Structures are given as structure tokens and as C-alpha cells.
Amino acid sequence: MINRPFVLFVAVVVVTSSGGFAEIGSEQSRNVQNQQVQNIHNQQAQTCQYPELYDETIESVVAVRVETARGIGEGSGFVYRLESNSTGYIVTNQHVVADADGLEVQFNRGEFRPAEVVGTAPRTDLAVLRVEQIPSYVDSLSLANGRAEPGQRVAALGNPLGLQGTITQGVVSGVNRTLPTRQGFSIPGAIQTDAAINPGNSGGPLVTCDGRVVGVNTAGIAGGENLGFAIPARVVRQTVPPLINDGNRTRVVSVADDSWVSDKINR
Template sequence: MNKEKTYEQLYSDAIPSVVSVYVTPRNVAGRARSGAGSGFVYDREGHIVTNHHVVSGSDEVELRFSEGDWRTGRVVGRDVDTDLAVVRVTDLPEYANPLPMTANEPKPGQRVAALGNPMGLDGTITTGIVSGTNRSLPTGNGFAIPDTVQTDAAINPGNSGGPLVTLDGEVVGVNRARQGDNIGFAISAAIAERVVPDLVDDGFYRHPYLKVSTLDVSPLVAEANGLTETGGVLVVDVRLGPASGALVGCEAVRVLRGREIPIGGDVIVGVDDRPVRSHEELMRYLITETQPGEVVEVELVRNGRRTTEPVTLGERPKDSGRGGVSVAVE
């Protein structure tokens, strides 16, 4: 059994792979607006992973490596729905080795470190644990990123795009946001491993699109819909199109204890023989295991009876606003 590295060893080994990302886009008034974030080396071909919001509006960025080397990088791929982007440099410094993505699910309580450039302070490490997994993180475009990793390692402005790593130096997430004291979030390695290769090869990622909005079946939702069990997701609304023609949405509401609850729609309880207990589980399966054009077998409860319907997934529109599989507010 391998012994975990100390944080000092981890920093020494991993920091050469972490870069500071400097951006100077132009706004509509023609004034320069500078920004800074972080990134890390993905492969020896010079691809750097960062956040989409770090490089948004720019085709080129300046990168500073741990030993002071500067490179100009070209943004070769971006995906707003997972807030991931890839920058490429043609002359990667020899000491900047790729950081491996973990093949294991992070576990609450697991020790981790966030590496990056917070507040313009190059080469920073902050430490903590995995506080939770499979969180859903809104992006502001009507969709949410599933499977995000919650940590109490400090993630501050400028950490965005840097790696959240185990003590073995494996990336468990791409740092994205802080939403309170000791609450930070990172896009999981599972999502990054699904999206980044397409950003490298094609410049974009095609998201599978179920074309429904959903609501987790809580006790209140179950009672309003006459369900005997909680769990699963209620199909609230169905968009028109071939990807969702087999599913039925809600057509009425019921007021229960002062709240309006949608009623009458299908309840999704599984996809492709995998249980679906929440919106987050449904979203995670779709983004990590499926692609547009595939047929998935959706297990559902309709009018009190279990049935299975084949559904052909569409492709999520680039500018659709709210839609796809989204959480309806109870």
C-alpha cells in the first residue's frame, strides 16, 4: 500500500504543472478589462485545462508557469455548460508535466489541495477535505453542472480553472467557485474527462438533451401526486421534439399546504437499468454516459404503473436558455 505524500511533497511535485492565466479581453466600449485565473497541464501536446469563464471573450491568453516562463496560449475549445475550456501552447516547458485525472470517485473526508493563482498570488496551495460529492452547481445560463465536488479547501477569485488534487497528485476536480466560508466547488474529474477530449479534438462538446424539466420527488411532491414512495424525478414539462415524445409532463397543479405542486407527469425512476433517485443522478448519467442520438431506456411510473419507454436523446441547443433537464422550483 502506497503511503500518501505530505502536502509539502505534493506541492513540490504538482506546482510545475499549474499555470497562471492572464486575460485582457475587450468590452463593447473598447476598453481593456484584465482578468486572471488558473489552469493546469492536461497533456504533453501543450493543452491546458481552465474554466470557460476565465477565458470568456478571448481567443488568446498569457500563461505564466511556476519557474517564471511566459507563453501565449490559444483557446482551442470551450463549453459554457460545464464551464470548461482548453488553451494550447506550442512550446510547453519541459518541467510542466501533465497532471493525471483520478479514476476513482472522490470520497467525503478525503484530503485534497487546491492549487492556483488566487488574488493574483502565483503558486498557492490551500488544503482541506472533500466535503461532499454529486452537487449541482448553477451556471447562470439555465442549466446546472452536475457531479461537482464540494470542498472546504479555500477557493478564491483567481483559483478558478486550477486543479483540486489528492495527496497522490491526481486531479479530482477543476476549481470553479466559492459560495461561502469553507464552501468551494470543483467540476469533477469524471465530467472533465468526458468533455475535455472533445474540446481538444473538436473545440466544443455536444450535450445530450432529454428536453424535459424535472422536480425531485420529495414527500410533498409524492403526496400531491398520490405516490407511495419518494425518490425519482417528476417530469414537469416536455419540450417539443423527437428526443422527448415518449415522456408525459404535468398538466395541472395542486395546492398542498399552501404550495403549488405540479401533478400528473411521468416519474423517472431509472435510465438504462440504473436507478434515478434525484435530478443530480439523472444529469450525471446523461453527461458522463450518453451522447446525442443515442436511445436510452427510461424506466418510469405513469398513472401508478411502472413502464419503460425508449427515448432518443437530442443535442442541447447552444442558446436555449432554460431547458434540457432542469430543476423546477418547488
């Protein structure tokens, strides 16, 4: 619980020549005091209670384990939507599940579940998995409504380097970054953060202080200290529902207006 400050308002008065009383600078004083109170409220709103944030979100984060011809790979994901029959849809990165021969997810309390790829969007590095028999304690995470703002406090959740159930804290360092990929194209509109993002964090959520997903962690830069990137929530909101409904799609985002300029069904 955050204790709200007690603010004492004091009016300064003097005796006038007519024997009456007059306030000196009362309006200016109230404006200053109101601004101070607003600043305190803003500071409180920007304060992350990270232990509580972790407890509220970590059950919705999964480890994604992938078997390919090259061996075993690991990443992260989060529960995006739950159905009444305990089926769940999990969002992760496309590069995490690319070329998967076998796929399973592990929940925070240790349960493993087989998973299947519902659809992928390589140009936004997003993929959706379907999992049956989601544990009863698991809930979905909501997407943030607004856009990320530089200086906004955030936390990255996931399983870096095989260490399950990890949270790292930071701020949004920048927005509208262009992120190159190994496939030769670039992802526009990426969020830059100084929250630590390491191998295995890919696909996990970048959340705000109220537990909403503002981005999907996708990359850390080798040799770059405190330099990570995430796919913004608005791209997730545009990409994921069609993947669930229609299967694999390739989508291209216009940097100028964030609109989809092409939409090609791959299957």
C-alpha cells in the first residue's frame, strides 16, 4: 500500500490600512501547492512495486522448449487468451519456434504441456501457440492500451539462459527503433529498453507497472550493455488475432502510419 502524503495548506494574511485582512499571493500559493501535490502523485504512479508485479504476472509466463534438427532451443512466452475448455493461446517470437520438430511449454510451477504452432508472422517476429489443459491457476495477460513512452518503468519477464521465472527491471529507453533481423528485413517501431534481455528471454512479456504487456521481448544486442528490444503491443494487437483465426500470415508494417500495407496468407 502506498501512503499518500499529508499536505498542509497555509494562507498568509496581513492587516490592511482599513483594518481588514487580505490574502497575499493566495492564488499563486494554491497553484504552487497543487503542482507539488500533482508531482507527488505522478511520482507515485511511476513507482513500480516489483515484488507485487512479479507475483501478479509470473504465473502467466511460460518457458518454450523447442526441438529442432540442430538440437534443443529455449525461449519464453505468455498466455494471451484462455478459452472456457482450458485451451490457451500463447504469444512468443517467431524465431523461437522456427523449424520446430517438437514443442512444449513449461509453466511457472513446473507443469509441462505439449504445444502446437497456430500461426507465425515472420516480419513482426511473432508466433502463436495453442496449448491444451492450461493449469487452473494461470490467467492471461492484457495488452497495454497506450504506447510506450521514454522513461516509463517496465519489467521484462521470462527464462534467460534457462533460468525460469526471472524478472528484470528498467525503463523504456527509446521508441520507434528499427530492428534488423537475420532474415534480411527489419522490424519497425520496436521499443528499446535497458531492462536486461538475454538469450531465453525472447518471446516473454515486457510489462508496465500495472502488469499490462507493453511489448514482446525479442532481442538483446551482443556487446551492448543495457540494450534490449521488444515488439510493441499495438503490433501484437494487430497481428495475433488474425493468426489465431486464420493461421500463418506475413504482414508488413508501414513505418509512416503503422498500417498494414500487405497481407499474404502463407497457407
